[in-house]
Amino acid sequence: MTIQPVGASRRDFIRASASAAGLVLACSLAPKAVADALSPATATGLNAYVKIAPDGVVTIFAKNPEIGQGVRTSLPMLIAEELDVAWENVRVEQAANDPAVFGRQFAGGSTAIPMNWQEMRRVGAVARAMLIEAAARTWNCPAGECSTTPGEVVHAASGRTLAYGPLAAQCASTTPPDPASVPLKDPKDYRIVGKPKAQYDTPKIVTGQPLFGIDIRRPGMLFATFAKAPVFGAKVAKADLAAARAVKGVRAAFVVDGGEELTGLLPGVAVVATSWWAARQGREALNIQWASHPTSAQGSAGFAARAAELAGGPPQKTLRNDGDAASAMQGAAKTVEAAYAYPFLAHAPMEPMNCTAEYKDGRMEVWAPTQAPEGCRQLIAKTLGLAPEQVIVHMIRAGGGFGRRGMVDYAVEAAWIAREAKAPVMLLWSREDDFRHDFYRVGGFHYLKGGLDAAGKLVAWQDHHVGYGAGGKPVIAGAIAPAEFPAGFVANCRLDSSLMDLGVPVGYWRAPGANAHAFVIQSFIDELAHAAGQDPVAFRLALLGDAKIVGEGREAYNAERARGVLKTVAGMSAWGKTSLPPRTGMGVAFHYSHQGYFAEVVRARVEPSGRVRPEKVWVAADVGSLIVNPSGALNQVQGAVIDGLSAALFQAITIEGGAVKQANFNTYPLLRMADAPQVEVKFLSTDYPPTGLGEPALPPAAPALGGAIFAATGVRIRQLPVDPGLLRA
Amino acid sequence: MAFKLSVNGKALSADVDPKMPLLWVLRDELGVLGPKFGCGIAQCGACTVHLDGHPARACVTPVSAVGAAKITTIEGIGASPAGKALQAAWAELDVAQCGYCQAGQIMSAAALLQKTPKPTDADIEAAMNGNLCRCATYNRIRAAIKRASGQPVEA
Ligand code: FES
Ligand code: FES
Numbered sequence: 001m002t003i004q005p006v007g008a009s010r011r012d013f014i015r016a017s018a019s020a021a022g023l024v025l026a027c028s029l030a031p032k033a034v035a036d037a038l039s040p041a042t043a044t045g046l047n048a049y050v051k052i053a054p055d056g057v058v059t060i061f062a063k064n065p066e067i068g069q070g071v072r073t074s075l076p077m078l079i080a081e082e083l084d085v086a087w088e089n090v091r092v093e094q095a096a097n098d099p100a101v102f103g104r105q106f107a108g109g110s111t112a113i114p115m116n117w118q119e120m121r122r123v124g125a126v127a128r129a130m131l132i133e134a135a136a137r138t139w140n141c142p143a144g145e146c147s148t149t150p151g152e153v154v155h156a157a158s159g160r161t162l163a164y165g166p167l168a169a170q171c172a173s174t175t176p177p178d179p180a181s182v183p184l185k186d187p188k189d190y191r192i193v194g195k196p197k198a199q200y201d202t203p204k205i206v207t208g209q210p211l212f213g214i215d216i217r218r219p220g221m222l223f224a225t226f227a228k229a230p231v232f233g234a235k236v237a238k239a240d241l242a243a244a245r246a247v248k249g250v251r252a253a254f255v256v257d258g259g260e261e262l263t264g265l266l267p268g269v270a271v272v273a274t275s276w277w278a279a280r281q282g283r284e285a286l287n288i289q290w291a292s293h294p295t296s297a298q299g300s301a302g303f304a305a306r307a308a309e310l311a312g313g314p315p316q317k318t319l320r321n322d323g324d325a326a327s328a329m330q331g332a333a334k335t336v337e338a339a340y341a342y343p344f345l346a347h348a349p350m351e352p353m354n355c356t357a358e359y360k361d362g363r364m365e366v367w368a369p370t371q372a373p374e375g376c377r378q379l380i381a382k383t384l385g386l387a388p389e390q391v392i393v394h395m396i397r398a399g400g401g402f403g404r405r406g407m408v409d410y411a412v413e414a415a416w417i418a419r420e421a422k423a424p425v426m427l428l429w430s431r432e433d434d435f436r437h438d439f440y441r442v443g444g445f446h447y448l449k450g451g452l453d454a455a456g457k458l459v460a461w462q463d464h465h466v467g468y469g470a471g472g473k474p475v476i477a478g479a480i481a482p483a484e485f486p487a488g489f490v491a492n493c494r495l496d497s498s499l500m501d502l503g504v505p506v507g508y509w510r511a512p513g514a515n516a517h518a519f520v521i522q523s524f525i526d527e528l529a530h531a532a533g534q535d536p537v538a539f540r541l542a543l544l545g546d547a548k549i550v551g552e553g554r555e556a557y558n559a560e561r562a563r564g565v566l567k568t569v570a571g572m573s574a575w576g577k578t579s580l581p582p583r584t585g586m587g588v589a590f591h592y593s594h595q596g597y598f599a600e601v602v603r604a605r606v607e608p609s610g611r612v613r614p615e616k617v618w619v620a621a622d623v624g625s626l627i628v629n630p631s632g633a634l635n636q637v638q639g640a641v642i643d644g645l646s647a648a649l650f651q652a653i654t655i656e657g658g659a660v661k662q663a664n665f666n667t668y669p670l671l672r673m674a675d676a677p678q679v680e681v682k683f684l685s686t687d688y689p690p691t692g693l694g695e696p697a698l699p700p701a702a703p704a705l706g707g708a709i710f711a712a713t714g715v716r717i718r719q720l721p722v723d724p725g726l727l728r729a
Numbered sequence: 730m731a732f733k734l735s736v737n738g739k740a741l742s743a744d745v746d747p748k749m750p751l752l753w754v755l756r757d758e759l760g761v762l763g764p765k766f767g768c769g770i771a772q773c774g775a776c777t778v779h780l781d782g783h784p785a786r787a788c789v790t791p792v793s794a795v796g797a798a799k800i801t802t803i804e805g806i807g808a809s810p811a812g813k814a815l816q817a818a819w820a821e822l823d824v825a826q827c828g829y830c831q832a833g834q835i836m837s838a839a840a841l842l843q844k845t846p847k848p849t850d851a852d853i854e855a856a857m858n859g860n861l862c863r864c865a866t867y868n869r870i871r872a873a874i875k876r877a878s879g880q881p882v883e884a
Contacts, residue, residue: 068827068864198823205828206816208763208803212829215762223757248746275757277749350767350775350829350863399765399829400863431768631823635866639826642865665772665861674854676867678883 056165061095067401070632082124097373107371110594110692125182134170196631213369218424223276228268230659234293243285249278262505295503296658307445315496320482323492328460332451343652345441351399353410353429357418369398376408403508439507456532469499477512483555511695514593518699522589565599568620573601587707589700596696597622604708610724614677624690638679644701646671737805747793763803774860777833784840803832811842818877826864
């Protein structure tokens with residue numbers, strides 16, 4: 001197995017410092033020298049990954065924000081493994097936001113494992129080598145004669161051992177070895193990695209100890225709400241500030257002018273009070289009138305009408321044109337045509353947006369549940385006219401992210417309000433604020449045509465994607481890649497794109513792009529299989545062909561891995577071998593995204609009312625050679641699959657009069673326990689470096705569900721969310 | 730108005746508007762941070778507490794409606810055998826993802842087990858359907874309730 005470092009220009013830096021507290025070790029991938037940042041003066045442990053106290057307790061710093069993906073556990077596990085310590089003796093602390101020391105620190109794109117898999121192990125291995133070196137000096141023997149068992153260095157020949165704790169203090173005079181040269185363990189010797197570990201914060205979670213952004217408390221802290229216009233970016237025309245100030249507990253009410261950038265500080269009215277409830281009462285008294293805004297006429301119905309218009313005309317752009325799709329379509333024995341659509345979606349993490357900010361002596365300190373701590377620091381600095389060095393962002397465990405907390409609008413609001421209110425302030429959004437001011441998963445439309453030859457082979461594929469954007473540039477996650485499957489697998493393949501204007505903030509929603517395109521592409525492939533009179537699994541396998549890799553470079557698609565998961569899931573689910581009751585069906589789909597290959601089968605029952613009940617899901621996953629934490633991994637996959645079903649069955653954000661209609665879970669339902677199917681997961685072990693799991697399990701869920709509904713009822717779901725009205729018995 | 734409240738066996742008092750929901754009295758006035766805010770309209774269950782052992786959504790319970798009822802939150806539920814067993818099962822099965830909903834989940838599950846020591850799947854669904862988990866840890870929540878009630882757990 002070979003692993004390439006993420007950027008050729010990057011170098012590893014390891015520095016050690018020691019104090020009475022023991023060994024402090026930092027390893028950084030930042031291109032800038034880290035000597036200053038890691039001078040012994042920082043031996044408090046911040047800015048470093050590993051600290052070993054004289055009593056042997058090991059503290060490992062978790063570099064990335066925890067949003068429920070388990071990274072506060074999995075990255076420290078990698079360090080602990082190579083350091084060779086017992087997991088039970090490890091304490092995890094959140095690292096400071098300091099990219100100069102820790103490299104990129106963020107949560108997104110299922111990147112934590114692929115970007116850190118090699119480096120975190122090296123951090124542990126370097127620390128272990130230094131401890132061995134210190135022991136060898138004590139024993140006056142060659143380091144090569146020493147080894148370790150968890151927590152101690154061993155000299156096998158003489159039967160002597162030395163515990164890490166006392167040794168650590170002696171590492172001050174040890175020069176860290178070159179991280180690239182330290183040997184890493186053979187995975188078969190792993191004691192921690194690859195073994196299921198409960199999340200590090202579990203004891204606090206189950207006993208309700210403060211952990212989340214909403215639990216931050218500062219001396220003298222006040223609570224704030226911030227009312228923004230339902231039409232994104234509209235200014236405050238009038239607000240009754242005096243009425244808000246008259247509410248008991250309210251300390252301040254003021255207008256924030258804000259700017260026009262939807263990702264930044266927008267206009268609104270802040271109310272600050274001694275409790276959040278009092279702040280809300282104050283807000284209700286404001287009676288705000290909003291100025292008119294150019295986007296107040298936009299709406300979902302208008303978007304759909306415009307999409308149909310664009311689909312009827314020539315495409316604005318052709319993204320890919322292999323062979324001659326038009327002629328191949330004409331020569332085809334059979335053609336199938338369909339229009340697909342999917343809505344805007346909200347993230348709705350369980351913990352509403354919040355951030356606590358304190359401005360003191362020209363320094364802004366914020367406690368932010370964020371996926372992008374550095375982006376948060378930069379935006380606050382820019383908006384408040386501070387230098388980035390004047391802004392400190394503490395990464396706080398977030399009650400869910402799903403991409404929402406990659407945007408940091410709420411943090412800049414908190415900072416602004418705290419400075420204005422001259423007190424530490426927690427800004428907490430209501431759930432209604434959260435639904436109405438999200439960065440939505442963008443909706444979209446696909447107009448598809450497929451051609452089959454007489455043998456039922458797919459010979460032509462045409463897709464006109466109508467999305468949103470301006471000046472030929474799609475909005476965030478609004479593009480379709482020219483290499484998107486089945487490009488490269490069909491001789492005549494044409495992908496067109498047209499864009500329309502959008503004044504709605506959109507962003508990254510779990511498995512961006514893939515979460516929508518997989519539904520469309522895999523559902524349409526199902527239609528073609530049906531038209532060809534072939535089994536949906538067999539048709540897909542035939543489409544994937546025999547090649548190992550299709551396409552080149554970044555566009556390379558590993559067809560062998562796709563076939564691997566597809567065959568596995570067919571076996572797991574006894575595909576084609578199960579007789580099912582009436583109005584119950586099974587559907588299959590696969591998708592490659594975020595470096596992971598996933599195939600899923602859904603079994604669903606459709607009630608006479610049209611209500612769909614997913615009963616069981618089988619998942620075959622290929623994310624490489626090894627699963628770092630099997631417990632967390634299984635949880636992520638089960639969650640992502642149910643998340644995908646939840647969105648497909650129930651969820652849509654509708655825009656009317658420029659504003660979002662849905663406001664809470666009663667109008668934007670999440671799947672509940674009674675509808676949650678059992679999700680059975682198998683991880684294949686393949687000869688590729690381990691990759692991430694936050695996202696790639698989600699995309700196949702919706703199309704597999706669609707296939708199951710079709711098998712149960714004969715009705716093809718071409719629009720999300722599923723409309724039970726189409727499925728009545 | 731002054732209210733005397735019994736929270737996890739401790740006598741506390743709060744001088745607040747009678748309409749103030751118990752959730753905000755607990756969190757912002759008394760510093761009891763276990764119950765969480767998720768929706769404010771009794772849709773998600775993140776704020777679930779017990780009033781005399783019965784599950785209640787603290788976000789829609791005005792403090793004036795609590796009366797003399799004993800309030801139990803996630804911080805205190807471990808004192809009951811069911812609560813303790815649930816917390817242990819939750820930890821053993823590593824139920825949480827983000828963890829934000831889990832205080833409410835455990836409180837609803839504890840109310841269930843106190844009434845129905847060996848719940849069936851249908852009992853579990855009925856008792857837990859008011860608690861949303863955005864991370865969708867439902868498979869493990871179900872398994873942990875079974876484990877805590879001494880029933881076999883499906884893989
Ligand atoms: S916050 Fe009370 S039910 Fe959601
Ligand atoms: S664990 Fe995140 S909402 Fe339930």
